[in-house]
Amino acid sequence: MKTLVIAEKPSAGADMAKVLNCTQKKTGYIEGDRYIVTWAIGHLVGLKYPEEHDPRYKQWRLEDLPFYFSFQDSLKVLSNTKAQFQVVKQLINRADVGSIINAGDAGREGYLIQEWIYRLAGNRKPKKVLWASSLTDEALKKAFANLKEPTEFKLLLEEAEARAMGDYSMGINYSRALTLTIGKQKTMLSYGRCQTPLLHLIVRRDNEIESFVSRPYYNIELQYSKGFKGTLLLDGKIADIFDEEEVRHFEMKLQGDHRPAIVMEYISTDKQRKPPALYNLAELQKNMGSHYGYAPEETLAIAQTLYEKYKVLSYPRTDSRALSMDLYREVGEHIKSCKWGKYESIVDRIDLTKIQPDKAYFNDVKVTDHHALIPTIHSDMKQAFSQMTEPERNVFEAVVRSFLAIFYPPYEYQVTEIVTEKAGCNFSSKGTVIKSLGYKEVFNLEDKEDDDSKEILPVLEKGHELNVDGVKAIDKKTKPPARYTVSSIIALMEKNHIGTSATRGEIIKKLMNQRNPYIRLEKSKYYSTELGRDYINVLPEALKDVEITAKFENQLQEISAGNITKEAFLQQLRDEEVEIIGYLKSCQETVGISSTPQKIPESSNLRCPKCGKPVRENTKAFGCTGYRDGCEFTIWKEKAGKKVTESMVKQLISKGSTSVLKGFKKKDGSTFDAALILVDGKVEFKRG
Known part of the structure; x- marks a missing residue:
C-alpha cells in the first residue's frame, strides 16, 4: 500500500516529492514506489452562498435574514479549482492508497483547508500530520521522520471551523442586511468583522486630522559658548509655551541676567541595549513598509516566495518572535548558511562554540505554532541570493541581519544629561556617546529606536559656570495625528487585535476593492473614501466597534483551549445577529447612504476567459x-x-x-x- 501526501501548493508538493523519491510526474500528482504526492491550490473547498442552498435566496430580501444552514450541507468544491479537487479525491479513494499525510501549511488555516478536502472527498483512511517550519530538504526529512497524530490538532480544527463559519455568517448576513437597509440606490455594501472596524479607525483618524486646528507654541533655548544648547524646563519637563506674552517675559528675564548659567546636575549613565527580538511577519511588514513603502500583502507575497521558491526563509506566516530550544541545537548550521558576500565577515566574528540559549531569543513559552523568521539551513545561499529581485533581496537581508544580530554583543552607549540654572530658570541638555556598536554593526539601515539627541556634551561638574552666547525662542506648531501608513497600519491592527500576520494584508486589500473602494492608498498613506465615511457614519456602533474582532479572537482561543465549544460560540453569534438585524430593519427608513450603483447589463454574454463565469x-x-x-x-x-x-x-x-x-x-x-x-x-x- 502507498501513502498519499497532500501538500497545500504545487511548489511545496514538488519539494516533498523530491525528498520522498517520487519521480513519475502525472496530471496533478507525482508518484513513487512508496509515496504519491499531490496538492491543493490553496482552497479547493469553501462554503456555499445562500443561493447555492436555495435559488430563491438569489434575490436579497430582509425577511430571509439572518441565514443559518447546516454545516454538513455547506461545503462545496470551488469552481476554479474543481479539476485538482477531482485529482485529489480520486487519489484518496484509490485502492492502493492505505494512508494519508496532511502536508498542508502548518497553521490554523492550512489545517482547515486540508480537513475540508478530506471531508468532501469522503476520506475514511488513517491520517498523519506533517508539521514543517521550512521547505528545505533537511527540514522536510526531519518533519517526515516525526509525523504527528491528528488528535493533537482536534481543538485547532474546532477553532479554525468556528473562525470560518463565524466570519461567513457575519459577512453574509450583515452585508445583505446593511445593503437592504442603509445602502440606498442599490449600493452594495460589504461587511467584515475585521475590515469594518479597521475602516472605522481609518475614518476616525481622517476626521481627527481634518478637524485639527494647529496652534503655535515656543521652546526657549540657551546657546552656551561651549557649543551646545539647553532647553527651558517647567515642572521638570521641556516647556511648550503657548502664550506669546509669557515667551517675551522669559526672553527679557534671561537676556537681562548677564551672569553665567550654573550646572545644577551632571548625570552621565552607561547603558547597553541587547539586539531586538527576531522578526515575526507583522514586524517584518512594518519594517518593509517603513523603509521601502511595501504594502503588507506585498511583503507577505515576497516572504512566501523566499519560503517556497528559494527555500531560504522559514515559514513566513508566524506571530512568534522567538526560537524553540529544539532549534538551538542546530542554530550553528543556520549561521553557517549565511556566510556569503558582505555577511561572511560578520559570520566569522561569531564564535559558534560559545553560543548560549539566551531566553530573550530561545524560549519555548514564546513560540506559538511557528518560530520567528530566520534563514534556513541552505547549501548555497549565495546562488539563491543572486537570482532574487531587488525587493526579494531587501526582505531577505532584513531577516538575515535580524538573525545574525542576536549573536553579537549589546550596543553600549553613554547618556549624559546636564541641568543648568540661569535667572531662576532650569535648562536641560541631553547627549549620547557611542562606546561600542555591538550588534548594530550587523545593521545597515537607520535604527529608529535611537531618536535621542546625538549631541556630544562636554565633561562638566556640578557648580561649573557656563557662559551664555544667546537666548532664542524657537517657533513650533502643534501637529495633527499622522495618517496611517503601510507601516503604521500593521501596528494599529496588532494593537486592536484585527486579523493575524497572515491575513492583515488581505483585509486591507478588501477595503480597497476597486468596485466600491472604502479606502485608497496615496504615497504610502491610507485615506478613507466618501463611501467609506458615509458607511461608517450611519453604521450601528455594535458593527464597527474595534472590540468586535478582539472579542471574536479571544473566544477562538477559548475554543482551542477547550474552555468553550464551537457550537456555543456560533450560537452566541446567531443571537447577536438576530438582535442587530432586527435593529437595522426598524430604522431602515431613517438612514441611508448611496454611491453610483453597479451597472449590471442583463443582456451581456461576456464570459471570463479564466473561469467561464459572466x-x-x-x-x-x-x-x-x-x-x-x-x-x-x-x-x-x-x-x-x-x-x-x-x-x-x-x-x-x-x-x-x-x-x-x-x-x-x-x-x-x-x-x-x-x-x-x-x-x-x-x-x-x-x-x-
Whole structure:
C-alpha cells in the first residue's frame, strides 16, 4: 500500500516529492514506489452562498435574514479549482492508497483547508500530520521522520471551523442586511468583522486630522559658548509655551541676567541595549513598509516566495518572535548558511562554540505554532541570493541581519544629561556617546529606536559656570495625528487585535476593492473614501466597534483551549445577529447612504476567459462575477490614458486581442499606437 501526501501548493508538493523519491510526474500528482504526492491550490473547498442552498435566496430580501444552514450541507468544491479537487479525491479513494499525510501549511488555516478536502472527498483512511517550519530538504526529512497524530490538532480544527463559519455568517448576513437597509440606490455594501472596524479607525483618524486646528507654541533655548544648547524646563519637563506674552517675559528675564548659567546636575549613565527580538511577519511588514513603502500583502507575497521558491526563509506566516530550544541545537548550521558576500565577515566574528540559549531569543513559552523568521539551513545561499529581485533581496537581508544580530554583543552607549540654572530658570541638555556598536554593526539601515539627541556634551561638574552666547525662542506648531501608513497600519491592527500576520494584508486589500473602494492608498498613506465615511457614519456602533474582532479572537482561543465549544460560540453569534438585524430593519427608513450603483447589463454574454463565469461592467472596470470564489480577472476602463470600451473587451475575450489602437499616452506625454492583448488574463500592449 502507498501513502498519499497532500501538500497545500504545487511548489511545496514538488519539494516533498523530491525528498520522498517520487519521480513519475502525472496530471496533478507525482508518484513513487512508496509515496504519491499531490496538492491543493490553496482552497479547493469553501462554503456555499445562500443561493447555492436555495435559488430563491438569489434575490436579497430582509425577511430571509439572518441565514443559518447546516454545516454538513455547506461545503462545496470551488469552481476554479474543481479539476485538482477531482485529482485529489480520486487519489484518496484509490485502492492502493492505505494512508494519508496532511502536508498542508502548518497553521490554523492550512489545517482547515486540508480537513475540508478530506471531508468532501469522503476520506475514511488513517491520517498523519506533517508539521514543517521550512521547505528545505533537511527540514522536510526531519518533519517526515516525526509525523504527528491528528488528535493533537482536534481543538485547532474546532477553532479554525468556528473562525470560518463565524466570519461567513457575519459577512453574509450583515452585508445583505446593511445593503437592504442603509445602502440606498442599490449600493452594495460589504461587511467584515475585521475590515469594518479597521475602516472605522481609518475614518476616525481622517476626521481627527481634518478637524485639527494647529496652534503655535515656543521652546526657549540657551546657546552656551561651549557649543551646545539647553532647553527651558517647567515642572521638570521641556516647556511648550503657548502664550506669546509669557515667551517675551522669559526672553527679557534671561537676556537681562548677564551672569553665567550654573550646572545644577551632571548625570552621565552607561547603558547597553541587547539586539531586538527576531522578526515575526507583522514586524517584518512594518519594517518593509517603513523603509521601502511595501504594502503588507506585498511583503507577505515576497516572504512566501523566499519560503517556497528559494527555500531560504522559514515559514513566513508566524506571530512568534522567538526560537524553540529544539532549534538551538542546530542554530550553528543556520549561521553557517549565511556566510556569503558582505555577511561572511560578520559570520566569522561569531564564535559558534560559545553560543548560549539566551531566553530573550530561545524560549519555548514564546513560540506559538511557528518560530520567528530566520534563514534556513541552505547549501548555497549565495546562488539563491543572486537570482532574487531587488525587493526579494531587501526582505531577505532584513531577516538575515535580524538573525545574525542576536549573536553579537549589546550596543553600549553613554547618556549624559546636564541641568543648568540661569535667572531662576532650569535648562536641560541631553547627549549620547557611542562606546561600542555591538550588534548594530550587523545593521545597515537607520535604527529608529535611537531618536535621542546625538549631541556630544562636554565633561562638566556640578557648580561649573557656563557662559551664555544667546537666548532664542524657537517657533513650533502643534501637529495633527499622522495618517496611517503601510507601516503604521500593521501596528494599529496588532494593537486592536484585527486579523493575524497572515491575513492583515488581505483585509486591507478588501477595503480597497476597486468596485466600491472604502479606502485608497496615496504615497504610502491610507485615506478613507466618501463611501467609506458615509458607511461608517450611519453604521450601528455594535458593527464597527474595534472590540468586535478582539472579542471574536479571544473566544477562538477559548475554543482551542477547550474552555468553550464551537457550537456555543456560533450560537452566541446567531443571537447577536438576530438582535442587530432586527435593529437595522426598524430604522431602515431613517438612514441611508448611496454611491453610483453597479451597472449590471442583463443582456451581456461576456464570459471570463479564466473561469467561464459572466463578466459584468461597473463604473471602473469589466470584472468577473466569480471574484468571491477567487477569480481576479479584471479589465480596467482606462489604459494609458485611453478609454477601453465594451467592444474592445469583447474583442479581447473572444479573440485575445484588439486591432491596433491609436493615442495611448506615455508618462512623458507622448503617444504611441498598439493593440491590446490578453496574457494569462492580464491586458498588455503589443506594438508593431
